[in-house]
Amino acid sequence: MSIRINVDGQMGTEEDRLLSPLDQGFLFGASVYETIRTYDGVPFVLERHLERLRASAEALGIDIDVSMETLTERLRATLEEAGNAESSIRIVISAGIGAIDYRAGSARKPTVVIIVRPLPAFPESLYQSGAKAAFVTVMRASRGNLSPKIKSSNLLNNIMALRQAHEKGAYEALLLNGRGEVCEGSMSNVFVVRGGAVATPPLSSGLLEGITREHVIEIARGNGIELEEKTCTPEDLLGADEVFITASAREVVPIVRVDETTIGDGKPGPVTQKIIKCYQVHVRALMSTTETVD
Ligand code: PDD
Numbered sequence: 603m604s605i606r607i608n609v610d611g612q613m614g615t616e617e618d619r620l621l622s623p624l625d626q627g628f629l630f631g632a633s634v635y636e637t638i639r640t641y642d643g644v645p646f647v648l649e650r651h652l653e654r655l656r657a658s659a660e661a662l663g664i665d666i667d668v669s670m671e672t673l674t675e676r677l678r679a680t681l682e683e684a685g686n687a688e689s690s691i692r693i694v695i696s697a698g699i700g701a702i703d704y705r706a707g708s709a710r711k712p713t714v715v716i717i718v719r720p721l722p723a724f725p726e727s728l729y730q731s732g733a734k735a736a737f738v739t740v741m742r743a744s745r746g747n748l749s750p751k752i753k754s755s756n757l758l759n760n761i762m763a764l765r766q767a768h769e770k771g772a773y774e775a776l777l778l779n780g781r782g783e784v785c786e787g788s789m790s791n792v793f794v795v796r797g798g799a800v801a802t803p804p805l806s807s808g809l810l811e812g813i814t815r816e817h818v819i820e821i822a823r824g825n826g827i828e829l830e831e832k833t834c835t836p837e838d839l840l841g842a843d844e845v846f847i848t849a850s851a852r853e854v855v856p857i858v859r860v861d862e863t864t865i866g867d868g869k870p871g872p873v874t875q876k877i878i879k880c881y882q883v884h885v886r887a888l889m890s891t892t893e894t895v896d
Pocket of ligand 1: 637760787789790791810811813815848849
């Protein structure tokens with residue numbers, strides 16, 4: 603079990619200082635990233651993550667100058683060096699080394715970082731008993747600010763939101779948008795269940811287009827569960843029968859309490875449990891058709 607870090611093709615560990623302090627990713631948070639997990643050592647839906655990475659980079663004017671084949675090859679080598687049974691992968695692409703000012707184009711060569719670490723163990727109790735979430739005062743970016751569609755490493759709002767949630771003893775923070783609608787978690791998308799039907803805030807609420815969210819939408823619809831993308835107020839969420847959150851590494855996590863309100867009967871509900879099961883089947887089905895990276 604180890605951490606391996608590949609910077610622009612150079613392999614190292616967390617002990618190695620492979621990055622320049624003049625990298626604009628470090629100086630200004632000018633970088634984009636993806637978190638990907640492996641199943642049986644193989645990255646899950648890697649192509650979709652690389653597509654979102656490319657879109658995020660493009661939106662920030664970061665011109666990725668390595669091919670996706672080269673990136674995939676570096677990832678393969680880094681996974682092999684790390685030698686973990688299961689890994690969490692973070693690919694970060696920054697604007698690169700440039701001047702200490704904001705002028706566009708002052709950084710010319712993006713820095714490409716791949717971090718492979720052992721997949722953190724998520725306790726079974728998280729899925730069997732569920733977790734607590736809390737509304738926070740930090741808001742998701744509103745119009746005119748950095749688009750929530752861009753998966754940027756500029757994560758201070760998310761960090762502050764999660765910190766507030768932790769202060770309330772909660773596992774995840776729930777962020778509202780400028781209109782007061784439920785948007786998403788600090789590191790997850792959110793779903794509510796009422797009368798057996800599932801709803802999740804639409805992209806127009808200003809959220810990250812989560813890849814797990816996409817899969818859950820597909821899974822629900824493919825398994826006869828009604829699912830709608832519709833705006834959700836905090837009252838809708840607090841009055842729901844079930845709530846759950848989704849993210850690549852954690853998959854589908856039931857939320858059984860939000861602030862002081864117990865959701866449903868305080869246990870993961872039947873729809874959430876069904877989606878958790880179907881997600882596992884879905885992952886296995888997709889992995890069996892995925893070519894390994896080695
Ligand atoms: N983040 N919304 C936000 C703000 C996120 O940061 C994430 C995931 C998601 C879920 O996206 P996906 O299903 O594609 O993982 C939604 C990961 C966990 C991260 O920051 O490492």
